[in-house]
Amino acid sequence: MKMDERHLIQLAAVVQAGGVTEGANLLGLTQPAVSRTLAMLEKRLGEPLFVKGRRPLQPTPLGRALADHGQAMLTATRKASLLVDGFRHGRTGVVRVGGTPFFMDVLISGMIAEFQDATPDVRIEQSYGYLPDLLAAINADRIDLAICPIDVLDEGSGMRFQELLPGRNVVACRVTHPLLLRRKLDPAELLDFPWIAPPPGSPLFADLHSLVLSLGATEAKIRYSGGSLVSAVNYMKASDALTILPHSVVFAYRNDKSITALPVNIPHPERALGLLRREEEIRAPAVEAFCAHIRKSFEDLKHLIKRHEQAVIWSL
The missing domain is CATH 1.10.10.10 (Winged helix-like DNA-binding domain superfamily/Winged helix DNA-binding domain)
Known part of the structure; x- marks a missing residue:
């Protein structure tokens, strides 16, 4: 029946x-x-x-x-x-987000945790990559969005980029580095110390090369390469090696009191960290809620990062 x-x-x-x-x-x-x-x-x-x-x-x-x-x-x-x-209402679903390793590890991961505290039924699937890989992943529908630094977004790419944080690179070192004792730091002195190379494929790798050229040299003394952000920081804490990092990454380590930025201006391209997504797509509410949370989190961070930057007297 x-x-x-x-x-x-x-x-x-x-x-x-x-x-x-x-x-x-x-x-x-x-x-x-x-x-x-x-x-x-x-x-x-x-x-x-x-x-x-x-x-x-x-x-x-x-x-x-x-x-x-x-x-x-x-x-x-x-x-x-x-x-x-x-x-x-964006309280359930899946968000697939990719991003550059340093930013994802030191800034975005904490924001993800805060988002899931408020929306525990949203699952986050995170992956790593640099711009070419992230663009390919978005186009292949393997991720919904990317959080990455971009210089210029090509016209006709079909992508939309929303800036989260303007870019600024610094030379990072441990807090007891001898260069911090200089009353007036000569940028050329940076070449007297060993360097940690950013990961290959990272925009920072090209930035390091540009910095070395601006100092009148063709190469730096690379002592350590291929490591993650955590390994680079741990290496810096135990040595006088230098590396190039986004200022926001150094800012994120401020409470750790282990690394800092040298008071020297260095060349860096016009680059911004932001959200990268397809222009035309069906917007999943959970993804929209996640993006809104990331934008709000960076808006709250901006003035703190600016104050931290101004606390260092940059030499001209």
Whole structure:
């Protein structure tokens, strides 16, 4: 015998609420409509669903068994409704985000945690890459967005870039580096010390080469290369090696009091950190909520980073 799922759901609501009127209210239906459904169901089954004369209503063994099935359907329906509501408001779903390693590790990862504290049912899938790889991943629909530094976005790329933070590079070192004792630092003195090379493919790698050329040399004394941000910082803390980093990354380590920036201006390209997405796409609410959170987090950070930068007297 084929059963109508709606009838079982109404039966479950009545059993759960203990009365027809209460069950109807639970479902947003009228009492007469639910009464007709129960009468129709009993007539079709040829068996009573409730024990006569009992208040609150007491289901018969058959009524209880059928109500259990209806309750499972009612629970699933409610979960589906909550899922749809959560999806529409960006509280459920999946966000696939890619980004450059240094920024993702030291800045974005904490922002992701804060976002998920407020929206625990949104799953974040994070990956690493530099601009060419990130563009390919967006175009292949492997990620929804990227957080990365960009100099210029080619026209006709089909991408939209929203700036989060203007770019500024600094020469980073440990807080006890001998160059910090100089009253007037000569930029050429940077070449007297060993360097940590940024990862190949990183924009910072090209920036280091430009810095060396601006100092009148063709190459720096590279002592360590290929490491992650954590390994580079740990290496700096234990040596007099220098490296080039975005100022925002050095800012993120301010409370650690292990690395700092040398007070020297260095050349750096016009580059900004931002959100990279396709111009034309169906916007998933969870992705929109995540992007709004990242924008707000950087807006809150901007003035703190600026104050930190101004605390260093940059030599001209």
